[in-house]
Amino acid sequence: MLFFQKVFTLREPCKNTTAAEKGKIILSQIRKVINTHFPGIFTKFNCLTDSRKRREYSMAELITGALFMFIFKETSRNSYNNDRREECFRNNFLKHFGFNLPHGDAFDEVLCKLNPDEIESLKATLVSGLIEQKILRKFRFLGKFYLVAVDATGMATFNKKHCDHCLTKTSKNGLTTWFHYVLEAKIVTSTGLCISLASEFIENTPGIDFEKQDCEQKAFARLALKIKKHFPRLPICILADGLYPNNTVFDICSKNGWSFIITLKDGNLKTFQTEVGLLKETAKQQIVYQASKYTRTTLEYAYLNEIEYSGHYYSWVECKESILYTNDNHFDIQRFVYITNIHLTNKNVLETANSGRLRWKIENEGFNSQKNLGYNLEHKYSRDSFTAMQNYYLILQIAHMINQLVEHKKEVIQIIREHSKQTIVDLWKKLIGFLTMVPFHDPINVPYQPG
Ligand SMILES: [Zn+2]
Structure with missing residues (x-):
């Protein structure tokens, strides 16, 4: 277990004290978050399989190097290497965190061979730790369920075949592209935390027919197994978009004892929606008014229980949101509809519909932040190796988790x-x-010797 004990002092006053002070605060907070919420993380790195013959660095140093490339939002291995080349940077890192930063090529070599399942398990252990520390507890839905948004995102696109696991598509004008996607399950909170619970890569088996390619739906079944394996007793409520209302997903949730709130698009589940149409006039309703300095918002909730679909009964909830912008009197109207296995009441309908709307956070706080706010998710941190690509992706998830807490x-x-x-x-x-x-x-006094 690693504890960073002493707070550093500056050798000389910095010309731009304010900027330096800000940097110092961030660095201190990174150290504090790691010490408090992820104790033993570096020891866990040392337990990963080491396939090297020559061992210049410990596994803890190598994985720490990759982790801090993302924590520092370096955006590329090249940029990380450039900073590492600075003696001051290397020495400061050693003094502050107790590690020699390896060259990017050194950790890349290891990440090309390390089984991504090992990093996935390590990530799950870290998330379990956060859950045990109860810092996500107050965000539970109905005081019980962790809200878990599920969605897929692109990781990399190529104009020629990259590896045997590439997905591929050919456009109408005959242009073929090869690409990689990942399906994520992230715990989301109303405050914007978006923490990777499990990741499942959407990938082809070598030699597979074009028509039998892997897809998001197939990956969801594997992702569910992974969640159940790593978090067998965690009370979960799945949030998902209009691709997910189908019997396979409902059955997986039911089998695992999970709740779900899934977006219902107009074309989804026709017989279910016909039934809703017939009963809509009997739906129970609630109206909420909200006012801020520039807006007047009306939220109209309507819901129905016991709607039959394929031999099972589900609930339906609709939220119509009308926002009046008082500066120019224009209206914005949106409609959100969900199918859920939660029995709805006047007491829980608002929280249910509002939790359903948190699904978008996986796109915004999750994918968008990781692509555009310093993590450069779509960058090819390793050009050729699909194994390394997966490992970089998973380490990025750990770095993002640490930085979000910071x-x-x-x-x-x-x-x-x-x-x-x-x-x-x-x-x-x-x-x-x-x-x-x-x-x-x-x-810095660090009572832990890597290696
Ligand atoms: Zn590939």
């Missing part, structure tokens, strides 16, 4: 509040500047 710390929120133009990405640039330019004076 970004939710009051010290970091305070910086953002104080400077309205300050973005998280800018703050992390200050962190890199701080590490690269301000030598730490005191050695």
